[in-house]
Amino acid sequence: MQDRSLARLLQTPAVVLLLIWMLVPLGMTLFFSFIRYVLTSLRRPEWTTPSLDNWRGLGNYQFVWNNDGFWLAIYNSVLMVGSILVLTVVLGLAIAVLINRAFPGRGIVRVLLISPFFVMPAVNAVLWINMILDPVLGLQGLAVAGMNEMIDGLRTFPLLGGFFSLWPDLEPISFRATQTSAYAVIMMVTWQWTPFAVLIFMTSLQSEDQQQKEAAILDGANAWSRFRNLTLPHLGRPIAIVIMIQAIFHLSLYAEIEIVSRGNGNKNLPYLIGEFASNNIGAASATGIYAVILANIIAIFLLRMVGKTLMD
């Protein structure tokens, strides 16, 4: 007992610090979410100071629940996190397996592959939306224009020209538009985070037992079967880690959304919080609590899946 209480005593400062770190912001958010609290109001100046007198009960939650943007924000959060996870894991696996073999210049290729991860999210978004996805000046615009020009040329071709005349002109996609801005964000974040997945998978691939693979070759397994039955199970744990870490990070995407469309048609929960927080702290806090709940649902879901992999 003596030893244990000493150990507890020694742990106390760290635990208390962590508790303060966690509980104070959470408590304040909870408090704000139950009161009327705005930054400026000419009509009701008493709402500008947080106080129990302004108690609103679940009013903020109801307000957010009925807000037009709320369900879109939840849908978008899940869509973006889910798509990015699937894309980064699939691409990451493919690239990691591809560069796992020895080839000249492997070192340079690896460094180049990792480099997108070092680009700041805001810079990444600016580069993509302006230089690559822009319908006029970006690579996309240039490519579409070039193809249209080529088809145009083919239309004047003696015999087959008639066939090509049936083809419509290609339309470049505007990724700042309401319907497509989420896809732009998914693309740029996938580009940025695939290297992370590659890095984790690559280190894990290097610890793969080569004799197991040889045994499988002797057992008549082809490359796909070896990947499916040996490499993929071997990568179970790193895949779980990549999914966990990325889920945490991508639930709080902000910079990319801001730069691509300023939230036009593509708000996620953090973005919605940001919008509310420009004045209505009460609603922003309520949204924050909703975000915590969503994160927990996803976390429980992931932990189930990941925990199983990590256990065995």
Add this chain to the structure above:
Amino acid sequence: MASLTLRDVAKAYGSTRVIESIDLDITDGEFVVFVGPSGCGKSTLLRMIAGLEEISGGDVSIGDTVVNEVAPAKRGVAMVFQTYALYPHMTVYNNMAFGLKQAKMPKDQIDKRVREAADILDIGPLLDRTPRALSGGQRQRVAIGRAIVREPEVFLFDEPLSNLDAALRVQTRLEIARLHERLGSTMIYVTHDQVEAMTLADKIVVLRGGDIEQVGSPMELYERPQNTFVAQFIGSPKMNFFNHSDLAQTAPPELRQVDEDTIIGIRSEHLSLCSAGEETLSATYELVEQLGEHALVHCTTSGGTEFIAKLDVPPQSGRDVPLYLRVSPDQVHLFNRETGLRK
């Protein structure tokens, strides 16, 4: 079951030649052991037979077919690896069934074969476990089982006992010998341990530096080693080499006759204590390793040659007192000093 023939087989990595040119005939049902120090190319040779290494030159034939360009799985060989190389995410059953599933064999037939193999190896109760939950010896059995179910023409073992502890090694060695009796298949076994080679083999192939030094039955190699390398590699402790000058005046006349260019090889177990005047060698000893049934006595001749004598009773006299040792002349091996070849 099948015979196996190597003709002029060579292996090179770039310009480095690992295996020069090997000719070898293995008859149907034979247990052949490749033995040699590390880096002698024995594992490479085995992997070339398995198809895991490309063959740079020559032909490998299994039965009547040249298999150089045949895919490993189609060669009719099965291999047991040093690290067992079991599939860690599959149960023992699935480990053994994997190769058959790849070959698209019907389920009931797979089941039959796996259970038969499990019976042979006594691993029936382990079928639902994963390799993680097995001991080293059990893993080794599963690895052997995985080879058995494929009913290969040739079994290949790549140092299968190196990762086991001493007691288990002896036991598993026996089991492999029994397995060979029972299945009667051709088996090729790679080891660096000459004891394994001696106990298991019908035929031992001693390799050094990518070349065959000698091929023969264990007793042929023990009794008539073709050169100094084989002489010292087979047998434990290794064979002692003496010069003409180490011999005593009273040595048998046929030994006294040998010239300076001859290495005189005498195995430790063939030396015995004798009284002064009958000795072949006289020496002083520095160290006695007492092994119970016999003792290894580390000695030095007056000429400064160090050697080991395996004696039933360790010398009782002091270290400065000369030991008199004799050997029967027909147990002496003579080698040419320059070429190392047997005379």
